[in-house]
Amino acid sequence: MKRAICILSGGMDSATASYIAKRDGYDIVALHFCYSQRTQQRELKAFNDIADTLGAKKYVIDLGFFENIGASALVDKDIEVPTGGIAPGVPVTYVPFRNGIFLSVAAAIAEKEGAEAIFIGVVEEDSSGYPDCRKSFIESMERSINLGTRDETNIEIKTPLIDLKKEDIVTLASKMGVPLELTWSCYKESETACGVCDSCRLRLKGFKKAKLKDPIPYMIKVE
Amino acid sequence: MKRAICILSGGMDSATASYIAKRDGYDIVALHFCYSQRTQQRELKAFNDIADTLGAKKYVIDLGFFENIGASALVDKDIEVPTGGIAPGVPVTYVPFRNGIFLSVAAAIAEKEGAEAIFIGVVEEDSSGYPDCRKSFIESMERSINLGTRDETNIEIKTPLIDLKKEDIVTLASKMGVPLELTWSCYKESETACGVCDSCRLRLKGFKKAKLKDPIPYMIKVE
Numbered sequence: 001m002k003r004a005i006c007i008l009s010g011g012m013d014s015a016t017a018s019y020i021a022k023r024d025g026y027d028i029v030a031l032h033f034c035y036s037q038r039t040q041q042r043e044l045k046a047f048n049d050i051a052d053t054l055g056a057k058k059y060v061i062d063l064g065f066f067e068n069i070g071a072s073a074l075v076d077k078d079i080e081v082p083t084g085g086i087a088p089g090v091p092v093t094y095v096p097f098r099n100g101i102f103l104s105v106a107a108a109i110a111e112k113e114g115a116e117a118i119f120i121g122v123v124e125e126d127s128s129g130y131p132d133c134r135k136s137f138i139e140s141m142e143r144s145i146n147l148g149t150r151d152e153t154n155i156e157i158k159t160p161l162i163d164l165k166k167e168d169i170v171t172l173a174s175k176m177g178v179p180l181e182l183t184w185s186c187y188k189e190s191e192t193a194c195g196v197c198d199s200c201r202l203r204l205k206g207f208k209k210a211k212l213k214d215p216i217p218y219m220i221k222v223e
Numbered sequence: 224m225k226r227a228i229c230i231l232s233g234g235m236d237s238a239t240a241s242y243i244a245k246r247d248g249y250d251i252v253a254l255h256f257c258y259s260q261r262t263q264q265r266e267l268k269a270f271n272d273i274a275d276t277l278g279a280k281k282y283v284i285d286l287g288f289f290e291n292i293g294a295s296a297l298v299d300k301d302i303e304v305p306t307g308g309i310a311p312g313v314p315v316t317y318v319p320f321r322n323g324i325f326l327s328v329a330a331a332i333a334e335k336e337g338a339e340a341i342f343i344g345v346v347e348e349d350s351s352g353y354p355d356c357r358k359s360f361i362e363s364m365e366r367s368i369n370l371g372t373r374d375e376t377n378i379e380i381k382t383p384l385i386d387l388k389k390e391d392i393v394t395l396a397s398k399m400g401v402p403l404e405l406t407w408s409c410y411k412e413s414e415t416a417c418g419v420c421d422s423c424r425l426r427l428k429g430f431k432k433a434k435l436k437d438p439i440p441y442m443i444k445v446e
Binding site for chain 2: 044059061062065066068069070071090094095096097098099100101103104105107108111112124131132134136137139140143144145147148149150151218
């Protein structure tokens with residue numbers, strides 16, 4: 001059976017990408033990263049809940065060193081998570097080369113597990129503005145991974161959501177039966193999603209445009 | 224002042240590459256990885272000793288998860304380190320995509336520190352047979368890093384040793400005053416270098432061909 005490493009943060013996008021991998025007939029190895037992000041515990045719960053619905057083998061990888069690198073509101077508690085609305089440019093929540101590190105670790109696990117694909121739920125068009133979500137980066141990284149591993153290792157990076165808008169992802173996830181009630185997107189460490197960080201805003205906008213109800217509770221919902 | 228991240232394992236090659244960075248006028252940020260390798264403590268001592276001679280800022284990054292990935296004699300104690308001589312092909316000491324992970328983390332730190340170069344002491348020609356030491360991989364990885372980081376981030380991966388033979392590295396290091404007595408190359412966890420693992424064999428062959436005396440003690444020296 002063909003096998004895929006699915007990078008699964010516990011958010012809506014990575015959950016949907018993992019469900020696409022399952023639909024496409026892959027045996028799923030779910031991979032989660034703890035990188036001292038503010039929402040580490042809540043994300044880990046979302047990861048475990050979703051991975052269990054997929055019957056996936058699980059890897060939880062500790063990248064706690066991100067706290068020492070800092071330089072992002074997601075891992076440095078001295079930098080506030082913006083809640084005033086999405087601004088142009090690279091946001092302060094950008095974590096330096098995060099997806100590069102995630103994909104490199106995924107490549108090592110793929111080579112060990114004999115997987116032929118890595119699924120990652122990056123979105124380029126209607127996204128966060130992170131440089132490590134660009135298609136050109138992902139394509140180059142796929143090439144790097146295949147050059148830097150054994151000749152018999154061939155790994156494809158699959159980005160089924162890269163060209164979608166958030167509302168398309170909500171619609172698709174809903175049609176495919178992705179358990180959206182188990183997902184977590186908020187950047188804040190609160191028990192209930194804040195509703196006002198960039199990630200909550202993008203998610204809520206997606207549900208609104210898709211004319212569907214988000215099953216998770218929010219502290220505030222900005223219209 | 225221009226700044227470089229130098230990946231410094233504590234071995235002869237990475238020490239020489241770091242000294243070349245210093246000679247070329249870079250302010251040095253020395254980066255070491257603890258990845259549950261057998262010789263973790265000994266390597267860390269070598270790193271600290273050498274980085275101190277360079278007056279470098281130091282980062283020690285914990286990648287302990289390599290133990291969970293395994294698949295290499297360097298991190299899995301159930302796989303023996305070969306001592307019978309260098310065999311053709313990818314050796315069992317190959318750690319899946321290790322340099323990909325190292326370079327990705329170095330890229331994140333370079334972006335944070337505003338460094339414009341990453342120095343890595345990989346050797347392609349006269350080397351260990353690891354796929355992540357190939358020039359084609361390094362060139363692709365440089366491209367990936369620049370695509371996956373901020374537009375204003377420009378990072379060059381410098382591999383000053385890639386085309387050298389081990390004896391050339393010994394000669395160069397000796398001429399440049401690299402403190403070779405502080406370096407550690409052995410794959411085994413012994414106090415004294417074993418002299419018979421692939422890494423010790425390559426090093427000893429290098430000194431022999433360079434007609435120089437290796438300043439570190441060995442348990443056995445195979446002629």
